Amino acid sequence: MTHPDPVAVWTIIIGLAVGSYALRFVFIGLVGDRPMPPWLLRHLRYTAVAILPALIAPLVVWPTATGGQPDAPRMAAAAIALVVGLITKNVLAAIFSGAATLYGLLYLLT
Amino acid sequence: MADTTSKSYFWKGFRDGTPFIFVAVPFGTLFGVFAAEAGLDIVQTMTLTSTVFAGAAQFAALQLLQDQTPTAIILISALAVNLRMAMYSASLTPFLGAAPLWQRACAAYLTVDQSYACSIVQFEKEPKMTVPQRMAYFVGSVTPITPLWILATYLGAVLGTRIPESWALDFALPITFLAMIGPMMRTLPHVVAALVAIIVSLLMVGIPYNLGLLIAGCAGMVAGAQAELIAERRKVDA
Numbered sequence: 480m481t482h483p484d485p486v487a488v489w490t491i492i493i494g495l496a497v498g499s500y501a502l503r504f505v506f507i508g509l510v511g512d513r514p515m516p517p518w519l520l521r522h523l524r525y526t527a528v529a530i531l532p533a534l535i536a537p538l539v540v541w542p543t544a545t546g547g548q549p550d551a552p553r554m555a556a557a558a559i560a561l562v563v564g565l566i567t568k569n570v571l572a573a574i575f576s577g578a579a580t581l582y583g584l585l586y587l588l589t
Numbered sequence: 590m591a592d593t594t595s596k597s598y599f600w601k602g603f604r605d606g607t608p609f610i611f612v613a614v615p616f617g618t619l620f621g622v623f624a625a626e627a628g629l630d631i632v633q634t635m636t637l638t639s640t641v642f643a644g645a646a647q648f649a650a651l652q653l654l655q656d657q658t659p660t661a662i663i664l665i666s667a668l669a670v671n672l673r674m675a676m677y678s679a680s681l682t683p684f685l686g687a688a689p690l691w692q693r694a695c696a697a698y699l700t701v702d703q704s705y706a707c708s709i710v711q712f713e714k715e716p717k718m719t720v721p722q723r724m725a726y727f728v729g730s731v732t733p734i735t736p737l738w739i740l741a742t743y744l745g746a747v748l749g750t751r752i753p754e755s756w757a758l759d760f761a762l763p764i765t766f767l768a769m770i771g772p773m774m775r776t777l778p779h780v781v782a783a784l785v786a787i788i789v790s791l792l793m794v795g796i797p798y799n800l801g802l803l804i805a806g807c808a809g810m811v812a813g814a815q816a817e818l819i820a821e822r823r824k825v826d827a
Binding site: 530567570 | 611612615627628629633636637640641642643645646647649650652654655656660663664666667668669670671672673674675676677678679681682685686687690693694696697698700759760761762763764765766767768769770771772773774778779782783784785786787789790791794801802805806807808809810811812813814817818
């Protein structure tokens with residue numbers, strides 16, 4: 480296990496704490512009941528749904544644990560977690576199916 | 590009498606928020622484990638989880654930290670994950686914007702996926718609720734999960750370092766996020782946004798400092814917004 484530089488870690492913690500609070504406060508606290516431009520709301524609606532897949536996709540295709548080699552159990556687990564989430568709309572069911580797939584295939588293939 | 594009805598709305602929120610315990614506890618534990626794996630000590634982990642109070646952004650920050658990403662890029666990327674909080678804040682403003690400033694300041698801290706999801710449904714269902722009743726409901730909806738989220742993180746952080754590598758916890762983050770993405774695909778524009786973001790992120794993987802993530806995120810947002818415009822125009826034409 481590597482220990483990251485404490486200055487960097489604390490910078491991230493404080494920056495994230497202040498920044499996250501600012502994001503939550505900006506509208507409810509500062510805007511109050513003034514209306515906002517529709518184009519801004521339209522883009523804000525898709526932030527989470529764009530950033531999260533963009534963060535995950537490279538980790539699925541080139542996992543760090545295998546030194547960046549594509550890996551069948553991890554790909555299958557990712558696909559199952561996504562599909563179960565899509566069908567059931569249930570986050571926990573999707574997590575457990577994905578984990579079960581990963582462990583099952585890692586056990587069978589190694 | 591307003592006080593009594595506010596109290597009952599608090600408990601209604603509390604009941605509506607209770608099922609989210611089953612998300613917050615495993616997710617919090619997982620975050621604690623992941624933080625310990627990333628080399629954070631208990632004080633760092635607990636400060637992060639109780640001040641930022643947004644699992645997805647916390648996970649994103651730690652993942653990038655492990656990839657040796659520059660601090661500024663980590664902050665921008667993790668805050669981009671949290672941009673949806675600004676959207677929640679914006680969406681709640683018409684309902685809670687008239688409350689006193691100190692209450693809005695507290696509500697801002699408590700704005701998370703779960704409190705937003707419960708409250709927006711309730712506020713739209715009962716438009717006649719007063720502002721104090723709405724605030725009571727909002728706070729109630731997040732009361733069951735806040736202490737448990739923090740406690741679960743602590744347990745995960747304590748257990749984390751004892752978990753062997755063969756458990757393949759490196760993949761806990763991708764699985765958890767993918768599981769969260771599925772239920773977010775409510776409309777076609779959401780699917781378009783996610784697909785564009787995935788394709789761009791894979792193409793941009795060679796770009797240093799994980800800047801590809803931000804480019805892909807922006808591309809996905811624009812794609813989603815444009816897809817929504819096209820869908821609306823079709824609806825008008827039809």
